[in-house]
Amino acid sequence: MNLLAKRAGALHLGQANHCWFLDPSKALCLKLASRTSRDATAPLIGMCDSARCPQATHHAGHRAVWASSAENKKAFIASIGRAQKSEKERLAADLARDKRVLSAIDAAARTGA
Ligand code: SF4
Structure with missing residues (x-):
């Protein structure tokens, strides 16, 4: 249950992709916005480039x-x-x-x- 809850909390559903925000240091949106991953608790959906982000899945x-x-x-x-x-x-x-x-x-x- 704890593992599922952690996964569910990291999942952000989008029109073009699912964002699995499990590791902020891998979030391309944060890098594009020059944000440090340390203080990030959520992805920057407006800066999403899911075709190049390792945390995105497409369905x-x-x-x-x-x-x-x-x-x-x-x-x-x-x-x-x-x-x-x-x-x-x-x-x-x-x-x-x-x-x-x-x-x-x-x-x-x-x-x-
Ligand atoms: S670039 Fe998109 S898929 Fe990647 S972490 Fe940011 S919002 Fe999520």
């Missing part, structure tokens, strides 16, 4: 959010002119992250994980 219920994000980025990339090469590269990297998350969700669905 079938999150798939639509990631698919929509990927489609939006594809549309933006297609509309960017040649002069904005760096912006195009930044969006392409973000799109690759979205695709990695989608692939992981799909792989987990196939294996029943």
